[in-house]
Amino acid sequence: MHRTAGIVIIGNEILSGKVQDANSPFLCTELRALGVEVQKISAIADDPELIAREVREFSERFDLVFTTGGVGPTHDDMTIEGIARGFGTRVVRHPRLQEMIEGYYKGDVKEAHLKMAEVPEGCELIEGEQLWVPVMVYRNVYIFPGIPEILRQKFETIKERFREAPFFLRKVYVMEGESAIAELLHDLLKKFPELMLGSYPVINLSEYKVMLTLESRNEAYLEQALKRLLETLPARSVVRVD
Amino acid sequence: MHRTAGIVIIGNEILSGKVQDANSPFLCTELRALGVEVQKISAIADDPELIAREVREFSERFDLVFTTGGVGPTHDDMTIEGIARGFGTRVVRHPRLQEMIEGYYKGDVKEAHLKMAEVPEGCELIEGEQLWVPVMVYRNVYIFPGIPEILRQKFETIKERFREAPFFLRKVYVMEGESAIAELLHDLLKKFPELMLGSYPVINLSEYKVMLTLESRNEAYLEQALKRLLETLPARSVVRVD
Numbered sequence: 001m002h003r004t005a006g007i008v009i010i011g012n013e014i015l016s017g018k019v020q021d022a023n024s025p026f027l028c029t030e031l032r033a034l035g036v037e038v039q040k041i042s043a044i045a046d047d048p049e050l051i052a053r054e055v056r057e058f059s060e061r062f063d064l065v066f067t068t069g070g071v072g073p074t075h076d077d078m079t080i081e082g083i084a085r086g087f088g089t090r091v092v093r094h095p096r097l098q099e100m101i102e103g104y105y106k107g108d109v110k111e112a113h114l115k116m117a118e119v120p121e122g123c124e125l126i127e128g129e130q131l132w133v134p135v136m137v138y139r140n141v142y143i144f145p146g147i148p149e150i151l152r153q154k155f156e157t158i159k160e161r162f163r164e165a166p167f168f169l170r171k172v173y174v175m176e177g178e179s180a181i182a183e184l185l186h187d188l189l190k191k192f193p194e195l196m197l198g199s200y201p202v203i204n205l206s207e208y209k210v211m212l213t214l215e216s217r218n219e220a221y222l223e224q225a226l227k228r229l230l231e232t233l234p235a236r237s238v239v240r241v242d
Numbered sequence: 243m244h245r246t247a248g249i250v251i252i253g254n255e256i257l258s259g260k261v262q263d264a265n266s267p268f269l270c271t272e273l274r275a276l277g278v279e280v281q282k283i284s285a286i287a288d289d290p291e292l293i294a295r296e297v298r299e300f301s302e303r304f305d306l307v308f309t310t311g312g313v314g315p316t317h318d319d320m321t322i323e324g325i326a327r328g329f330g331t332r333v334v335r336h337p338r339l340q341e342m343i344e345g346y347y348k349g350d351v352k353e354a355h356l357k358m359a360e361v362p363e364g365c366e367l368i369e370g371e372q373l374w375v376p377v378m379v380y381r382n383v384y385i386f387p388g389i390p391e392i393l394r395q396k397f398e399t400i401k402e403r404f405r406e407a408p409f410f411l412r413k414v415y416v417m418e419g420e421s422a423i424a425e426l427l428h429d430l431l432k433k434f435p436e437l438m439l440g441s442y443p444v445i446n447l448s449e450y451k452v453m454l455t456l457e458s459r460n461e462a463y464l465e466q467a468l469k470r471l472l473e474t475l476p477a478r479s480v481v482r483v484d
Contacts, residue, residue, distance in 0.1 A: 013440055015280045016409075017271030018455060024285075029259030038257045041285040043266075073421045074441040075428050112424035149445055167258075182315045182354035189317055198255055199316040203391055213260060 002164045002217070003063035005036050008054050009043040010069040010079050011146055022148045023068040030155060035164030035217070036064065046070055051082025059086075059140055064162065069146030071136075073112040083138055084120035093117045096125055097134070128157035167196075168219045170226050171242040173208035176234060177201070181210065184232045192225040194218070208239045244406045244459070245305035247278050250296050251285040252311040252321050253388055264390045265310040272397060277406030277459070278306065288312055293324025301328075301383055306404065311388030313378075315354040325380055326362035335359045338367055339376070370399035409438075410461045412468050413484040415450035418476060419443070423452065426474045434467040436460070450481045 007027055013019040024041050031038050039062060044050045051070070058065045070079030084091045097117035102109050116133075123143075125134035135154045136143040142158075144151045174181065178201050189197055196215040202208070214229065216222040230238060249269055255261040266283050273280050281304060286292045293312070300307045312321030326333045339359035344351050358375075365385075367376035377396045378385040384400075386393045416423065420443050431439055438457040444450070456471065458464040472480060 009283075012438070013442060013455070015270060015283065016457075017267060017274045017280075018440070019442065020267045025259060025262045028257060032259045038259075039287060041251075041257065041283075043283040045281060072441070072443060073424045075424070075431055076440055110421060110425075112421040115424070116421075147443065147445060179315045179352060179354040179358075182317070182357070183352075186317050196254070198260070198318055199314070200255060200261065201314060201389065203389060213255070215258075 003036050003162070004061075005031055005038045005064040005066065005162075006058040006062040007038060007041045008051075008058055008065065008067045009041065010046060010051060010067060010082075011043075012045050012076070014043050014069075015045060021068075023144070023146065023151050026148065026152060027066055027068075027155070030159060031162065032167060034159060034162045035166045036162050046076045046078045048078045048082040048085055051079055052086035054086075055083050055141060056086035063140060065141040066144060067141060068144045068151060071116075071143060071145050073115045077115070079143065080118050080120060083141060083143065087120060087139070090121045091118050092121045094119045094123065094125065100133070126158055128154075130157055165217050167215050167217055168222045170214045170222060171240075172212040172214070172226070172229060172233075173239040173241075174210050174212065174233060174237045175208055175239055176237045177209050181233065181237075184229075185212070188225065188229055188232065191228060192221070194221065195225045197225075245278050245404070246303075247273055247280045247306040247308065247404075248300040248304040249280060249283045250293075250300055250307065250309045251283065252288060252293060252309060252324075253285075254287050254318070256285045256311075257287060263310075265386070265388065265393050268390065268394060269308055269310075269397070272401060273404065274409060276401060276404045277408045278404050288318045288320045290320045290324040290327055293320055294328035296328075297325050297383060298328035301381060305382060307383040308386060309383060310386045310393060313358075313385060313387050315357045319357070321385060322360050322362060325383060325385065329362060329381070332363045333360050334363045336361045336365065336367065342375070368400055370396075372399055407459050409457050409459055410464045412456045412464060413482075414454040414456070414468070414471060414475075415481040415483075416452050416454065416475060416479045417450055417481055418479045419451050423475065423479075426471075427454070430467065430471055430474065433470060434463065436463065437467045439467075 007024050009021050014021045028038050042054055044054055070077050094117055101113050101117055105113055120138045123136050123138045127134045198213040200211045214226055249266050251263050256263045270280050284296055286296055312319045336359055343355050343359055347355055362380045365378050365380045369376040440455040442453045456468055
């Protein structure tokens with residue numbers, strides 16, 4: 001079985017519309033390219049009890065969990081406390097992080113700086129040459145910051161550990177509406193029950209009316225399904241195949 | 243008490259990174275401006291059982307629920323079935339929708355077209371002059387399509403029914419890092435425990451290092467908190483106040 005993933009976006013700023021979440025689209029695209037199936041995304045508030053519940057549930061349901069946000073030094077950074085609470089463990093200062101922070105700030109270390117050394121007890125660190133701050137992993141939960149540039153750098157450093165058998169994808173753009181092709185898509189799935197088939201209508205576009213996506217981890221199966229689809233679609237309705 | 247909301251984004255295309263969700267940022271921004279507090283967003287797959295569970299839970303936890311996606315005529319449109327299942331009701335054809343669809347397609351109505359007339363039994367319709375298709379509401383669940391243009395048109399038509407006492411928002415941009423101001427933010431919250439205070443660092447920007455957001459439904463309280471904050475921030479660290 002291939003690994004599944006869930007993403008927990010933590011931050012009031014997303015829910016109140018002040019900041020648009022750029023991290024879950026990034027993670028979804030990257031994980032898909034690695035062959036990992038993201039099954040759920042939740043965006044929740046900066047509240048330790050909500051974080052505890054959500055991360056614990058995700059950790060049980062999915063092989064991999066990615067959290068983003070809530071790991072800075074201020075009052076609204078609740079992710080570490082929330083994860084610790086979710087697994088019934090304590091928040092402790094990680095000696096390696098403390099050492100790094102004290103080394104950086106020299107004699108000028110404040111309590112707020114040392115908040116950044118806090119982890120759920122038992123948390124592992126993954127260091128990387130490109131990284132100023134290591135990636136924190138607690139069990140199957142990868143704890144990322146909310147700042148997109150740093151998240152990306154951290155993800156790039158560790159992403160090879162997530163690689164699975166890839167998904168193969170073909171896209172077919174058609175000039176028919178969804179209602180006109182719904183039945184033949186249904187029939188296609190009867191013949192190819194393992195096919196992942198998506199149908200995405202657009203409006204106000206002159207190039208096409210529906211984008212069909214066909215996916216499988218089995219490339220030969222995918223190509224057979226594509227061949228069958230192209231045979232059954234109305235003549236001249238196919239605009240493009242990618 | 244003011245109303246809360248939850249948003250359920252339905253669609254494999256979001257989870258697999260093929261399509262970026264533009265609907266939840268739109269709804270979050272609009273609902274915030276209306277004074278409604280969005281407390282959670284979930285993005286889930288096209289699966290009736292998952293839809294059933296998520297929508298049912300959201301319906302119990304939040305005053306208003308908005309679903310997006312999964313309401314077209316094809317095999318991967320599972321939202322109506324999922325919602326019906328979540329509330330233990332049946333999927334039925336709504337006579338008013340059936341009439342509209344038959345009127346539109348005249349003698350050329352297909353089964354796939356009539357799938358668009360299906361609703362959870364007991365579903366209400368809200369019609370609007372601007373709308374070709376009415377908005378479906380089942381209990382406190384507003385069922386929206388995934389196509390952003392249509393979702394927006396539908397939301398605009400009905401949004402006044404969601405208006406609450408507004409949130410007042412001030413933003414303070416500062417040239418200090420988060421660690422340097424964490425303590426004074428903490429103290430500010432001790433004095434103004436009802437203040438909604440956010441701290442959002444950026445990197446690679448020369449204009450400022452942190453954006454602070456102060457919010458309240460009580461404008462005088464907000465202005466007092468802002469005054470206090472500006473008095474306590476280090477001299478010359480405030481770049482701008484909006």
